[in-house]
Amino acid sequence: MSGSGLNLAVGPLVFSIRTSLVQLAEPLALLYAEHDLAEEGRICDFSVAVVRVAGRWSFPKNRVEFRLDGRRPFLPMPQLHALPLLEWGLNWCIATTMNCWLIIHAAVLAREGRGLILPGRPGAGKSTLTAVLASRGWRLLSDEHAIIDPRSGRLIAVPRPISLKNDSIRLIGAMFPDAVMSPPVADTHKGTIAHLKPSADSISMASEEVRPAWVVFPAFGPSVQTELSAIEKGEALARLAENSFNYGLHGSAGFRALADAVEACQVFELAYSSVTAAADLIDRLAG
Amino acid sequence: MREGIEFRHFPESTVAYHPDSGDILVLDASCGRILQAMADAGGVLGHDEIAARAGEYGLKDVDQVLLRLDELEFRDLLRMIGPA
Numbered sequence: 001m002s003g004s005g006l007n008l009a010v011g012p013l014v015f016s017i018r019t020s021l022v023q024l025a026e027p028l029a030l031l032y033a034e035h036d037l038a039e040e041g042r043i044c045d046f047s048v049a050v051v052r053v054a055g056r057w058s059f060p061k062n063r064v065e066f067r068l069d070g071r072r073p074f075l076p077m078p079q080l081h082a083l084p085l086l087e088w089g090l091n092w093c094i095a096t097t098m099n100c101w102l103i104i105h106a107a108v109l110a111r112e113g114r115g116l117i118l119p120g121r122p123g124a125g126k127s128t129l130t131a132v133l134a135s136r137g138w139r140l141l142s143d144e145h146a147i148i149d150p151r152s153g154r155l156i157a158v159p160r161p162i163s164l165k166n167d168s169i170r171l172i173g174a175m176f177p178d179a180v181m182s183p184p185v186a187d188t189h190k191g192t193i194a195h196l197k198p199s200a201d202s203i204s205m206a207s208e209e210v211r212p213a214w215v216v217f218p219a220f221g222p223s224v225q226t227e228l229s230a231i232e233k234g235e236a237l238a239r240l241a242e243n244s245f246n247y248g249l250h251g252s253a254g255f256r257a258l259a260d261a262v263e264a265c266q267v268f269e270l271a272y273s274s275v276t277a278a279a280d281l282i283d284r285l286a287g
Numbered sequence: 288m289r290e291g292i293e294f295r296h297f298p299e300s301t302v303a304y305h306p307d308s309g310d311i312l313v314l315d316a317s318c319g320r321i322l323q324a325m326a327d328a329g330g331v332l333g334h335d336e337i338a339a340r341a342g343e344y345g346l347k348d349v350d351q352v353l354l355r356l357d358e359l360e361f362r363d364l365l366r367m368i369g370p371a
Contacts, residue, residue: 232297232299232300233298233300234300234301234313234314237295237311237313238302238313241311248309252306255295255304255311256293259295259302262297263297
């Protein structure tokens with residue numbers, strides 16, 4: 001990875017990842033074990049690197065930074081945070097540059113070609129719920145981006161490790177002892193982070209067609225009653241637009257793509273305090 | 288009145304979208320149909336004009352709908368359809 005890089009095929013995208021950090025080799029090999037390397041000569045969509053930063057008076061030593069095509073979009077972070085930094089960087093690459101697609105801040109899973117979109121503000125419990133559903137056999141398309149091709153209405157899969165935070169790490173580990181996770185990384189700006197490896201099926205089926213079938217807005221609350229409530233489609237459309245990274249860039253095509261998706265879907269709000277009960281409700285939706 | 292407003296009607300609501308500003312307005316279905324009528328007519332319609340179009344746009348209780356329109360944030364409507 002310190003030479004020409006690791007050219008990783010993730011769905012329709014190719015990431016060329018370079019780093020001289022030995023500590024990244026093992027977690028990358030673990031989390032991306034099922035992903036293919038891109039074939040020789042295939043153009044890389046993103047050339048990224050995680051590199052050590054030379055000590056400067058304004059930064060502590062032992063810092064690393066993420067680079068995209070030589071640019072530095074983020075401030076350096078402690079070397080121990082290298083893996084979360086890389087994953088956040090890859091998220092940023094997709095969200096800020098892939099404007100041929102309509103991108104919504106949401107997790108997406110699928111069952112039998114039918115897509116479940118889980119839009120969520122931070123703290124809504126989206127990633128924990130995604131991890132449970134993925135561990136129960138739902139195909140993961142992404143834990144961060146619902147990507148819609150505005151021309152076809154299809155959901156695009158870019159399956160990567162699921163980011164878990166704080167208590168969710170212990171919860172998922174206890175619920176699914178066979179789950180493959182990277183070691184937790186403490187003291188990031190989002191707390192303790194670990195990544196859950198996506199299933200082999202999620203990777204191998206990434207090119208298979210998925211059409212939106214359900215939009216479910218999760219809202220975790222420690223003492224709320226777990227229930228699934230239908231919401232009006234107009235409200236769902238507006239909320240999806242709010243959760244979109246690049247809806248405005250697509251203009252009318254974006255509006256129509258979102259409206260078509262909502263029209264095709266059942267739409268709900270999911271209030272929950274128990275992630276198991278929430279996943280049960282979603283499993284029943286899929287029949 | 289601004290041109291180019293797009294509408295998507297759902298059973299219980301209408302979403303209006305203005306491509307220049309990117310504004311989205313969510314209305315209940317009946318109010319959405321009135322806004323559609325205004326967009327089609329190219330301007331703000333008065334009570335009698337809307338009543339005359341009620342059948343065409345599937346409006347059953349025009350008085351009730353106009354009351355609802357009054358309750359809406361009127362500036363949202365103006366932002367969407369522009370000045371008269």
